[in-house]
Structure formats: C-alpha cells, structure tokens
Amino acid sequence: MDRLLRALLLVCILLGVTAYTPLSDETLRNLPGAEGDFDVLTGSILAPILIPRVPGTPGSLAVQEHFVQWFTTNLPNWTLEFQNSTSKTPATGNRDVPFANIIVTRDPPWTRSGDVGRLALVAHYDSKLTPPGFIGATDSAAPCAMIMHAARSVDEALTRKWAAMQADGSHGLEEEKGVQIIFLDGEEAFVSWTNTDSLYGARSLAEEWEATPHAAMSTYHSPINSINLFLLLDLLGTEKPRVPSYFKTTHWAYQSLAGLEMRLRSLGALKSKPDHPFLPEIEKAGNQFNNAWGVQDDHVPFMARGVEVLHIIPTPFPHVWHTMDDDAAHLDIPTVEDWAKMVTAFVGEWMDLEGYFPHKALAVDVPGFEKKDEL
Secondary structure: OHHHHHHHHHHHHHHOOOOOOOOOHHHHHOOOOOOOOOOOOOOOOOHHHOOOOOOOOHHHHHHHHHHHHHHHHHOOOOEEEEEEEEEEOOOOOOOEEEEEEEEEEEOOOOOOHHHOEEEEEEEEOOOOOOOOOOOOHHHHHHHHHHHHHHHHHHHHHHHHHHHHHHHHOOOOOOOOEEEEEEEEOOOOOOOOOOOOOOOHHHHHHHHHHHOOOOOOOOOOOOOOOOEEEEEEEOOOOOOOOOOOOOOHHHHHHHHHHHHHHHHHHHOOOOOOOOOOOOOOOOOOOHHHOOOOOOOOOOOHHHHOOOOOEEEEOOOOOOOOOOOOOOOHHHOOHHHHHHHHHHHHHHHHHHOOOOOOOOOHHHOOOOOOOOOOOOO
C-alpha cells in the first residue's frame, strides 16, 4: 500500500491537483460488471466486432454501423462524428481505399468545444488484409469493446456530476474536462509496415485536427491540442499480459492505472489470476526510460504533434499476434473484463466522479434524478 500512496502522491504533484479524489473502495467494488458485454457469440458490444473488417469492405461497414447503433441507443448524450479520408495502398495500386475514423465525445453541457480538455480513449477497429479471414480479436476488437463498456459505465456518473454542478452554480469554475472516444481505421499495413503503409486513419486525423483551429479566444487552439491524454489500447485480451511503462512524461498516468489495478485486485474486484500484475512497472525510475517512440502504433502521428500518450500494449506481443489464432476462441474473457473495469476506474478518477456512480452507498441528490439506484 505504501507504493500505491507514493504513486498517488506523485500523480497529484505532477498534475498540480489540489482536489484529486481517488475512487473509494466502495466505488471500486461496485463498478459495473460486464453482464454479457464480452460474450463472443451474443455479447451486445464485442460479438459484432469479431468479424473481418478490412477498410473499405462490407465487414468494415458492418462494424461502423454497429458502433453508430450502439452509441445512439446506449449513449444518446454523446456526439458521434466521422472523419473520412482515402488513400492508395500497395495492395490496391491506383484504387483509393476509404478510411473512416469514428469520434464519440461527451463534454460538460455548458461548454464550447474549444474550451474542453479531453481524455481520449483510443483503439483501432480495422483488421488485417492477410491472412484472409483474419479476425484480430486482440488486434483490436476487444480493446474497442473495453472502451465502449467503460464509456457506458461512467455515463450516468458524468450526468449526475454535471447536473449537480449546474444546480449548485459551481460549473465553469474549474478546468473543463471531457471524454472522447476515437476508433481509428487503417492502422494495419496492407502489405508490410512502412511509414506510408500503416496508420492511414491516424495520420489523416492528426493532420486534419492540427490544421483545424478552434474559435478565437478558445482555451485550446485546435482539436489536437484539446487532447490532454491519448490513452491507446492495443493487443489486449489474452491472459497474463505484461504492459511496460513506455514514456517518462506519462509515467504518472501509468502509475495511476497500475495503482487502480493493485487496489481492484486487493478488493477481489478483478476476475483474472495472473502471476504478475498487468502493469508491473509502477516503480520504474526516470533513468530507465529512453527517448524512443515505443511500439509503432496509432499514437505516432499524435505524439509527433506534442500529444501526451499512455500506450497500453503488451511486450512481448500476444502469441496469437497476426495469426489466425487471434480470434474469439483465444480471448481470455476474465482478462478482457478486468481491462474494461480498470479503464472504467481510470476514467472515473480522471473525471473526478467519486460520489456520482449510481449505487446506494454513493447516492447523490441531484435535481431531476430519482434514487432508482437505491435498492
């Protein structure tokens, strides 16, 4: 526990936080469970993504439609938009391939877009062209599903917090924070990984957002400047992952997530039983980092433009990586559910939602809300 307290203190110092509120044990115990979200055959979130979804194919369009229908139905207070581009690829010659990034955002209701700093939850949803029929369950169907579960799990708490702030007149008195989901297309290479045959969607979105200014006098110059942390999930879903801390400047965020893993495990709130933590480098020293880009992934075009990145990708990669075994049958569902709960907790602390999650012990009187969560 001393290690956890030191980590939390470091987070507060580096962020300059004076009112940082860790989630209570009661909140962590009561975070929403999966409730079938990750059933590989019938799960309302994961199952529809577990199909080949190469950019520009019917499978890709089907997954896009799944995202649109799911968010529209389950999270109507979030705004959804597409960012589209086209590019030629080594596999298609002169034929342009369409790429569609999907961005889903929830900001405080009284704010302008340019005045909100956001936690970006990011994963790519495309799958590889080869081998034919490749699913990419860890790469990255499961990470997309984890993010969707986390968004739904914090949605009501966000509503309750922001309604309470409006009711007591405290809105607009602190830094405005929102949550943004970015599902990127075209991460995978069509033939072999190069600077031009990879990261199609990420390169397009980063370039467009850098060149799109917010209104004059906004807090943030552009959408890319509005990203306070780019939390990228990839290759998650097999058992016993080991995720290093890749970047010194976001080690505080790694420590925060690792601390939450430790607390959730100590409370018996996680299902997997690994012989080591998913995030084992909570005490990594500053002189153990290098200046490399880490593992090449969708963060690269954003990091090149100054965005802070927390990259959650195992090293070594899962044994199923880029093989036909990266399918539903090789997912470890307890591990998938644990990652989803850890991400939920991280978002809850980032957005300072302690006291607003809807369960009896933390019921908050908010105008317009019945206490339906008090059982």
